[in-house]
Amino acid sequence: ANMKLILIFCALIGASLCLETFVGHQVLRIxxxxxxxxxxxxxxxxxxxxxxxxxxxxSAPALPVxxxxxxxxxxxxxxxLESQGIEYSILIEDLQDVLDxxxxxxxxxxxxxxxxxxxxxxxHTLDEINNELDTLASEYSIVEKIQIGQSYEKxxxxxxxxxxxxxxxxxxxxxxxxxxxxxxTQASALWIANKIASDYxxxxxxxxxxxxxxxxxLPVANPDGFVYTHTSNRMWRKTRSKIPGSVCVGVDPNRNxxxxxxGPGASNKPCSDSYHGPSANSEVEVKSVxxxxxxxxxxxxxxxxxxxxQLLMYPYGYKCTRPDDYAELESLGRAAASSIxxxxxxxxxxxxxxxxxxxxxxxxxxxxxxxGIKYSFAxxxxxxxxxGFLLPANQIIPAAKETWLGLKxxxxxxxx
Amino acid sequence: xIDDVGHKYYLELELEDVLDKDRTVNCTAExxxxxxxxxxxxxxxxTVQGELRSTxxxxxxxxxxxxxxxxxxxAENIPDSHGNVPPELEPIHLLAxxxxxxxxxxxxxxxxxxxxxxxxxxxxxxxxxxxxQFDYVLLLHEMVSQEVIPWELTVLWHPQRGAxxxxx
Numbered sequence: 001a002n003m004k005l006i007l008i009f010c011a012l013i014g015a016s017l018c019l020e021t022f023v024g025h026q027v028l029r030i031x032x033x034x035x036x037x038x039x040x041x042x043x044x045x046x047x048x049x050x051x052x053x054x055x056x057x058x059s060a061p062a063l064p065v066x067x068x069x070x071x072x073x074x075x076x077x078x079x080x081l082e083s084q085g086i087e088y089s090i091l092i093e094d095l096q097d098v099l100d101x102x103x104x105x106x107x108x109x110x111x112x113x114x115x116x117x118x119x120x121x122x123x124h125t126l127d128e129i130n131n132e133l134d135t136l137a138s139e140y141s142i143v144e145k146i147q148i149g150q151s152y153e154k155x156x157x158x159x160x161x162x163x164x165x166x167x168x169x170x171x172x173x174x175x176x177x178x179x180x181x182x183x184x185t186q187a188s189a190l191w192i193a194n195k196i197a198s199d200y201x202x203x204x205x206x207x208x209x210x211x212x213x214x215x216x217x218l219p220v221a222n223p224d225g226f227v228y229t230h231t232s233n234r235m236w237r238k239t240r241s242k243i244p245g246s247v248c249v250g251v252d253p254n255r256n257x258x259x260x261x262x263g264p265g266a267s268n269k270p271c272s273d274s275y276h277g278p279s280a281n282s283e284v285e286v287k288s289v290x291x292x293x294x295x296x297x298x299x300x301x302x303x304x305x306x307x308x309x310q311l312l313m314y315p316y317g318y319k320c321t322r323p324d325d326y327a328e329l330e331s332l333g334r335a336a337a338s339s340i341x342x343x344x345x346x347x348x349x350x351x352x353x354x355x356x357x358x359x360x361x362x363x364x365x366x367x368x369x370x371x372g373i374k375y376s377f378a379x380x381x382x383x384x385x386x387x388g389f390l391l392p393a394n395q396i397i398p399a400a401k402e403t404w405l406g407l408k409x410x411x412x413x414x415x416x
Numbered sequence: 417x418i419d420d421v422g423h424k425y426y427l428e429l430e431l432e433d434v435l436d437k438d439r440t441v442n443c444t445a446e447x448x449x450x451x452x453x454x455x456x457x458x459x460x461x462x463t464v465q466g467e468l469r470s471t472x473x474x475x476x477x478x479x480x481x482x483x484x485x486x487x488x489x490x491a492e493n494i495p496d497s498h499g500n501v502p503p504e505l506e507p508i509h510l511l512a513x514x515x516x517x518x519x520x521x522x523x524x525x526x527x528x529x530x531x532x533x534x535x536x537x538x539x540x541x542x543x544x545x546x547x548x549q550f551d552y553v554l555l556l557h558e559m560v561s562q563e564v565i566p567w568e569l570t571v572l573w574h575p576q577r578g579a580x581x582x583x584x
Contacts, residue, residue, distance in 0.1 A: 123498050183497075234497045235533060235555060235564040252562070273562040309559075358560050385531040386434070388557060392499030 022099060024071030027092035030081065032061045037086050041065055050077065066091065120191040121397045123183055126155070126227050129220060132190060133158055140197040142210060148218070149288025152241040155223040157288050160193055162200075162215040168298050172411055173373075175218040175289070176305040178253050178364070179237045180225025184381050184391045184399050185305040189219035191400035192407070205408065209415045213300070216292075222253055222285055235389065237273050239283050246270035251277035254306075256286045259366035260318025265359040276362050286364075293368070301375035301414045302368035303407060308388050309357065309380040310348045312337050312406065315369040317353030318361035325374055326352075332413055333377065336406035343402045346382065353378065375414050379403060422451040423526065433469070434510075441466040449526050457522045475575040478507045482540065482548055489540040489550075508538055508550065511579060515571045516554055518581045529559035536566060547572040 032038050041058035044050070050073045055066040069077050081088050092098055118124075118132045137145040137160065144161045151157060163169070176189035196215065199206045209215075220226055224240040238250030248271035255266035258280035262268070266276035281287045293299050314329040316322075323329065333350040340348050349356055353363065357380070365376035382391055382399045391399070418424055425447045433439035441464060448459040482489060494509050495501045501509050516532040524530065537553040554567045572580045 229497075234493075235557075237562060237564075267561075273564070387495060387499050388531050388533050390495045390497065390499045390534060392495070395499075 022068075022095035024074070025068055025092075025095040026071075026074050026090060027055065027066060027068045027095060028077075028081075028088045029091045030058075030065040030067065030086060030088045032058065032063075032065065032086065034061050037061070037084070040084055040086065044077070044080065052077070068095065118190075118194075120187070120194060120400070122393050123187055123396070124190075125230055126220060126223055129186065129190060130156075130158060133160060133193075133219070136160065136193055136197055140200070142200055143193075143197050148292045149284060151222070151224045151285055152239055152283070153224045153227075155227070157218065157223065157285065158220070159292075160217045160219070162196055162210055162217070164200075164210050166214075168296065169212065169214045170298050170300045171214040171216060171296060172301040172303065172414060173216050173218075173293060173299050173368075174303045174305070174407070175221045175364075177219065177226055178221040178285075178304065179306060180222045180229045181235050181237050181389045182305075182307040182381075183229070183389065184307045184396060186220050186226065187393075187396045188305060188381065188400035188403055189217060191397060192404050193217055193219065195400075195404060205412055209411055212415055213411075215411075218289070221289070224285075225250070238275065239285055241277075241283060243270040243275075243278070248275075251275055251283050253283050253286050254364055255360065255362040256280065256283045257290070257362050257364050257367035259363060259370055260316075260361040263318050263361035265317065266361045274360075280362065289364075290367070293373075294371075299368075299373050301377075301410065302365060302373045303376075303410065304364055304378050305381060305403070306378060307381040307391065308383055308385065310346065310382060310384055311356050311378075311380040312340075312348045312350045313353045313356050313365075313378045313380070315352065315366045315376055317357075317359065317363040318366050320352075320354040320359060322352065323369060329375075329377075332375070332410060335413075336377075336409040339405040339409045340402045343405055344398055346402050348379075348406070375410060377410060379406065418448075420451065422449050424448045431464075436469070439469065441468065458524060460521065472575070474507075479548065479575045485540070488542055490538070492535075492537045494535040494538070509535060511550065511571060511573060512538070512552055512554060514579050515552060515569060515581055516556065516567075519554070519556065519567055519569060527560055531557050531559070533557040533564055541570075547574050547577070549573075 030041060032041065038058045038061055045052065045054060045058065051070050052073070053068040055068060056064060058065045118135065124132070133145050137143045142162055142164055144163070146159050146161055147156045148159050149157045174189070176185035196206060200210055201207055222239060225236050225238060228236045228240055238252050240250050242249060243251070252266070252274045255274055255276040261280040262276055267274045269275060277283055281290055312333050314323065314333055330350065337348040337350050340346060353360060353365070363378070365378045369376040381403055382395060427445040427447065429443050429445060431441050431443060443462055443464045445460060445462045450456050450458065489508070491505055491508065494505055494512070512535045513532055520530040533555040535552060536555050539551045541549040541551055543549050550571050550573070552569055552571060554569065556565045556567055558565060569581055572582060
């Protein structure tokens with residue numbers, strides 16, 4: 001009886017030590033042209049030593065044949081197909097990569113169910129967003145919610161500070177929603193906040209970034225406008241400040257910064273959607289950020305999210321000449337756009353604001369750049385006009401994920 | 417640059433079928449923006465190289481569905497704030513896209529970039545002839561000025577005769 005138990009025990013240990021991996025396994029899709037080729041594949045199927053695993057068995061010429069091939073047999077099977085003139089394409093380059101990703105996705109999903117009932121793939125109201133900021137701050141020790149000021153209508157301007165300690169460490173600024181109708185940006189900022197918080201300690205890059213630098217994220221830079229897009233006019237862009245002497249309301253907060261203020265590319269008419277305002281920093285939403293960044297004194301990067309058009313831009317907007325750091329910013333921008341494209345194939349055009357979109361004065365990244373923050377970039381997220389500002393909610397997470405890859409690329413460069 | 421006339425652009429375009437992403441067709445176009453004139457639409461010539469697929473069945477189905485409505489169709493905010501379009505309103509949305517193309521063409525200069533932002537309102541008007549009539553209020557987004565401009569227009573549509581804008 002004892003012998004039997006020992007044998008079973010050994011067999012069990014043996015089985016658990018012998019975990020099957022699929023490293024280097026490829027899945028091919030074979031398109032047969034005639035009966036003859038189908039028969040060839042059926043012949044292949046019969047060769048048991050190859051250990052081929054047909055996901056779709058060869059049966060009729062019109063149907064594709066999908067087969068998983070163990071690493072050791074990949075080259076010889078391909079050689080066989082090529083010699084017979086049988087067409088195939090590679091469905092999966094390395095099955096283990098796919099399995100690893102699936103495992104990670106499932107773990108992330110399980111963690112999402114556990115920790116938060118906040119649906120990052122949906123659009124939310126300002127109150128819901130502010131509640132989630134509290135949730136993140138309470139759930140993660142590296143996250144702190146701070147208030148940097150108040151909007152015109154007295155709503156708090158909340159920033160999430162990501163920090164592992166130190167005092168006035170070199171910092172990165174990221175804001176979203178300065179133009180309130182660009183809903184994918186506030187939504188993406190929330191996803192990104194959650195991503196950074198949950199990845200710290202797990203992702204090497206984020207961990208090393210936050211071990212050296214602080215990140216400040218303002219998810220709703222224009223809360224008055226944002227509320228207005230929910231209650232009254234989905235297409236509202238500006239702040240909601242009253243303009244003396246006009247029936248029209250609001251200033252374009254991205255024409256209000258002290259960089260070429262009042263120059264070409266901004267309107268002096270209060271009713272215009274690109275009205276620059278009575279003076280630079282007249283908008284409290286802008287002044288609060290300016291004061292915060294100046295008082296901090298150690299920001300190295302200034303990143304801002306807009307939509308739509310799929311662009312990745314650096315200064316200048318107020319003039320059409322290149323910044324001194326043109327070469328580095330162009331190269332970094334290209335690298336970031338490449339990272340973005342790697343996920344879903346979404347293409348972002350890269351260049352200066354003036355060359356890429358239009359001349360526009362009083363913009364935030366021109367101000368930050370001229371104030372010594374070299375790594376100043378503005379993103380225009382999805383899409384290119386099919387839905388425009390009304391991007392379907394099912395694109396929020398894909399947009400956030402790809403944008404995050406671009407942001408990460410820039411942050412890693414700043415860190416190093 | 418054509419002296420005393422304006423600026424001419426030669427374009428090679430690839431059109432993608434919005435309802436069938438794998439389907440593309442090439443076309444070439446010539447666009448002439450007239451010098452100075454802000455009130456004349458640019459001249460446009462387009463040549464489509466290849467065939468556009470037949471939508472006869474879907475057209476007929478939509479036509480019959482609308483014709484058989486007891487009450488005239490009325491809808492607003494397409495897509496809605498969250499980017500949703502109810503499936504039965506998708507053809508109304510697509511028709512608005514086509515109609516907005518006409519408005520955009522009529523109002524474009526070398527310094528404008530228009531997109532249809534939203535169908536604010538649409539109302540069907542029953543007619544005694546065979547056409548379907550929809551009175552739209554469209555929101556057009558102009559990229560350079562960033563303005564969102566409301567635009568009223570009437571669109572007539574018929575499965576064989578296609579879409580027409582009688583006045584705008």
